[in-house]
Amino acid sequence: MYNFNYYTPTKVVFGKDTELKVAELIKEFGGKKILIHYGGGSVIRSGLMKRVTDILDKENIEYIMLGGAVPNPHLGLVYEGIELCKKENVDFILAVGGGSAIDSAKAIGYGVTNGGDVWDFYDYKRKANACLPLGVILTIAATGSEMSDSSVITKEEGLVKRGYSSDYSRPKFAIMNPELTMTLPDYQTACGCTDIMMHTMERYFTNGGNMDLTDALAEGLLKTVKENAKILAKDPKNYDARAEVMWAGSLAHNGLTGCGNDGGDWMTHKLEHELGGLYDVAHGAGLAAIWGSWARYVYKNCLPRFKKFALNVMEVENAGTDEEIALKGIEAMEDFYREINMPTNLRELGVKATDEDLVLMAHKCAVGVGGEMGSARVLNEADMLAIFRASM
């Protein structure tokens, strides 16, 4: 195992009606002038935003609002948010929504507190020294951004999708009421479950430094999400299943399931980021569409982990060679994706890419990761292209 840091300062307030604590929490963390950042109109239509602003009004907390965060959130809106915060002397951002709202809130927070162009951070040019404090009211269980140090932004010019991670951006608090996720379309719920599992699977399939404890926690989390995703596919209003998935979403990406290893593989995410940049597909569905092809391409280089995954997470029978068991685990995972109506290739995802598109995505991906990357297997541009082609 390797040395590691573990830092999850976010105060989680979890359960029914917890959004009613928003003013108390903002005050606890010193917010005086708030930017409420959100996505589309669903948080307004559902009445959530009115409940929130009523409380802020009652508690005399000043706020301004900025909507419009979209999946694969755009840099243009981030710039707009930065200018708005500077003009209005905002000292705290409240993101109301899912990963899109939280991620662009983080980017706005970097932009307000660091000089220069905020894209520099996402373009690997420099590191942030601060971020505006931010809080979250989560309405979609998926990205884990509510406890994580990471955010992903898409630059419209060239559709470049990039992530940046820094402890400064970890939210001060995260309000998580599973009831707020009940009205999500089934497809988005399944995308969320996929994303959650992938955050832990990216940390699981590695060739270095794995710990028994981290593995046990990761396997427990993966099995829990798998079972509850199946429940939600049939019974979307099941509060307990919503709660299991929502809490798992935070723990899957706050660092817990990677302690002691080499940092994880992350190539499925990198490949999907190119898809997401070019086609604006749902992130979770993109991950599901890529994962099987990635897994079949790399599993022989990471056989003990794929075998362990097959036995302990997918619970396949312990019979046959290690390779056979590993392949059965990959197949079982794809069967699970089908069971929750997720795609297992680009066609099912609805992406009609030409081979030229695949070549372009592989090239952008290789440039984005600095040539080659991966832990289960180190992949170069040719490998990336081979995986994209296999996923058609």
Place this chain on the structure above:
Amino acid sequence: MYNFNYYTPTKVVFGKDTELKVAELIKEFGGKKILIHYGGGSVIRSGLMKRVTDILDKENIEYIMLGGAVPNPHLGLVYEGIELCKKENVDFILAVGGGSAIDSAKAIGYGVTNGGDVWDFYDYKRKANACLPLGVILTIAATGSEMSDSSVITKEEGLVKRGYSSDYSRPKFAIMNPELTMTLPDYQTACGCTDIMMHTMERYFTNGGNMDLTDALAEGLLKTVKENAKILAKDPKNYDARAEVMWAGSLAHNGLTGCGNDGGDWMTHKLEHELGGLYDVAHGAGLAAIWGSWARYVYKNCLPRFKKFALNVMEVENAGTDEEIALKGIEAMEDFYREINMPTNLRELGVKATDEDLVLMAHKCAVGVGGEMGSARVLNEADMLAIFRASM
């Protein structure tokens, strides 16, 4: 499941040589004048303290020192620490050691920042409004105090042992180098493993609000500690096993393994506190000596949980009635205690208590918990006495 808060702001820096980061971390959290609080001479004899003070000297961080923290740390030393901190304008406490040093550091921190008698907090008379910031260099994996909100102090007069919990006392950072635990006597290592497992078992055996995810994490943690405790009983210098146990110690008591439930049972701890107050026994050994008697007294009132524990943690065969399976799980746990040379009753613990002593302990325990307490089964003074008698 119930609503819950989860708040673990402690920055964990885990692995080899991490104590070398102590000055950097103290500066990060604003410490200027430090009280280094420790226990016996082992941290001095091992050379750890010199490594620490050399770094502080080099980085021009002022410090004073207070040793003498003992297992079941005493209120007298806490008072002494409070006076010293006030006199020397200390603004940060560095605890170097195990739970004893950390717990008395927390109590000192409360005493410096809140007026009045610090014992009031432990005597349930009032709540703390602040605590001096503190950091930890951990040398014993056991109490989980390095990430927890709790501390336990013993008042010499009447040997009253009481705990107090507040988020204010959660350490700012915890440096955890598993190598620092390698020189522990085997008995203390086994006591630590017992304490770690009990922190999660207290949260596991409940009659309310359990979540699948919390259970999966708890079971994974318990199995990991069980296996690695057995490794350490034979190979105490095994770095990886030390690391597994050390990290589990923090996660077992930072709140993670109780999310969503009713708060846990905690009666084994309460009963052991009376033992620890009266006989100054090692906390972990005291827990092991009580647990079996407690479990047999309560398991019928919490049968689904005892069955789940038997199957998923102790991995007993799924055959027979639920009661039979539950009892097999309790027996397997006691077998495990024997395997790592822990006592399973008061005799083996070396406590020669008269029946009058048991009556006194049960009475003090009942008073301490306000009459009755427990989740697996609510226990009153007569129940407590029955368990003490069964544990002879």
